[in-house]
Amino acid sequence: MRPDSIEATARAAAQDDDEAAPRPDGEGAGSDSSDVTGAGPRRLRLPVPWPMPRQPCGVSYTDPLVDSANRRAGVTQVPIATHRYADTLVAMPAGRIDHASASQFENELLPLLEQARDGNGALVLDFSGVEYISSGGLRVLMIAATRMRSQQGRLLVSDLRSVVAEIFAISRFDRVLTVAPTLETALGSCSAAALAAYRRSTATP
Amino acid sequence: MKRVRFWGTRGSLPIALTADAVRRKLLAVLRAARGRELATDADVERFLAGVPFADAGTYGGHSSCVQLDTGGDDFFVCDMGSGLRPFGQAAMAQRAGKAGQTFHVFQSHLHWDHIMGLPFFVPAFIPGNRVVIYGGHEDLEFALRRQQERPSFPVDFSIFGAAMEFVRLEPGRVYDIAGVRISMLLQRHAGDSYGYRFEANGRTVVYSTDSEHPLGDAAHLDRFVDFFRGADLVIFDAMYSLADAITVKADWGHSSNVVGVELCQRAGARHLCLFHHEPVFDDAAIDAVLAETRRLEEITRGGSPLQVSAAYDGLEIPL
Numbered sequence: 001m002r003p004d005s006i007e008a009t010a011r012a013a014a015q016d017d018d019e020a021a022p023r024p025d026g027e028g029a030g031s032d033s034s035d036v037t038g039a040g041p042r043r044l045r046l047p048v049p050w051p052m053p054r055q056p057c058g059v060s061y062t063d064p065l066v067d068s069a070n071r072r073a074g075v076t077q078v079p080i081a082t083h084r085y086a087d088t089l090v091a092m093p094a095g096r097i098d099h100a101s102a103s104q105f106e107n108e109l110l111p112l113l114e115q116a117r118d119g120n121g122a123l124v125l126d127f128s129g130v131e132y133i134s135s136g137g138l139r140v141l142m143i144a145a146t147r148m149r150s151q152q153g154r155l156l157v158s159d160l161r162s163v164v165a166e167i168f169a170i171s172r173f174d175r176v177l178t179v180a181p182t183l184e185t186a187l188g189s190c191s192a193a194a195l196a197a198y199r200r201s202t203a204t205p
Numbered sequence: 206m207k208r209v210r211f212w213g214t215r216g217s218l219p220i221a222l223t224a225d226a227v228r229r230k231l232l233a234v235l236r237a238a239r240g241r242e243l244a245t246d247a248d249v250e251r252f253l254a255g256v257p258f259a260d261a262g263t264y265g266g267h268s269s270c271v272q273l274d275t276g277g278d279d280f281f282v283c284d285m286g287s288g289l290r291p292f293g294q295a296a297m298a299q300r301a302g303k304a305g306q307t308f309h310v311f312q313s314h315l316h317w318d319h320i321m322g323l324p325f326f327v328p329a330f331i332p333g334n335r336v337v338i339y340g341g342h343e344d345l346e347f348a349l350r351r352q353q354e355r356p357s358f359p360v361d362f363s364i365f366g367a368a369m370e371f372v373r374l375e376p377g378r379v380y381d382i383a384g385v386r387i388s389m390l391l392q393r394h395a396g397d398s399y400g401y402r403f404e405a406n407g408r409t410v411v412y413s414t415d416s417e418h419p420l421g422d423a424a425h426l427d428r429f430v431d432f433f434r435g436a437d438l439v440i441f442d443a444m445y446s447l448a449d450a451i452t453v454k455a456d457w458g459h460s461s462n463v464v465g466v467e468l469c470q471r472a473g474a475r476h477l478c479l480f481h482h483e484p485v486f487d488d489a490a491i492d493a494v495l496a497e498t499r500r501l502e503e504i505t506r507g508g509s510p511l512q513v514s515a516a517y518d519g520l521e522i523p524l
Binding site for chain 1: 420426446447448449451452461462463464467471497498500501
């Protein structure tokens, strides 16, 4: 189980979106149509990104009209919550990193590389909330990994969902990025202090 | 548009099966045959139909050459790689060697592996034939004449008996050539390359090889989605893995199976054909890429299924 503080941070990032989460029949999403056309001042709201519901089969596509409206409104499509375990920074993106959201994911992620300098130079991406990643999203990971290496740091990715793990394997990104099965494993390879902090945070009282 | 036939599917350089590779295939097939009842030819055919393509067949080694059967009398061909030679022989046989044939050839670009078949293209030696070569490059004619100059080749371009014509096309325009609606798109490749979209009789084929896709350029990707829109078949440069294409082989001018699936899914295309295979890949490696690509399509499918194939020399795809 994850520390409450992490979940709270992620929920805060998604706070605006909770009310308008569309129902499976699509009714919720339809209520924002006035925002899509730009007629209303309200921001377009997105489905709850945390925790992400798993799709029963495959993954769905984001409506390009909604994507476009979200970009105009500056809505975060792939919120990234962060948490520091001792000297190691952990970032937890959530949602679909597809062709429509990859650039926003890049804008959110790259500043975190600087923050990782404050610790041991490692950044762990906990991907348990990522349900899909496109080639554009993988390109962002490659940029991040390259920059981390140039600043003598490391980028690790952990907790891939099965679909995302398959995408990593098919694209061969599992060979060019450091992928850990769990956040605990990833933190253990970063520092003993980070691992200890993680275990303390997950220990049952 | 009735069908597409592949005469050359290999990227960069033609290759050939080695004796060792043939022996490995035989071993695999014979091992799979142990204990089977193969008394008749029909038994053998049935058995072979269940053997993996990498063991019972081969993807072939000719470089790029694809024939479009439009249903008309004229021949339509994309690129003149080494596959142009067997295509020329088949075309001669099909028309019983009669002159008066017209060949429309669409060049993606002028790199060696895409033009090397022309000096061996028998119909070009037949007076009365007409070979019309289309492309977007200013030096289209120069490149083809030069490859047959000494000391590179012993037979000069001027020996050709057919009428050799060159037509420069422009991206953004739509052409009607022998009843086929054709448009082209500038692609990212060293020295530029061009993709072609062919539409006839309610069917659409896109030929897009030697084309790199900068994944951070949304406008570029949108152009290709529009170009592929609703196509019945997209022949796509899938030479590298995605990781290779954007790391060690960035700017080498090629793409990946992953990007092929994504663009075709966004475009609502019906069939993706992986093309321009990496010459270092053996048949088993291409089989594996095909299986992985089909799996990727399955787990990322959002709408109608996208059929995925891997081109091989001799493959025919009906439209």
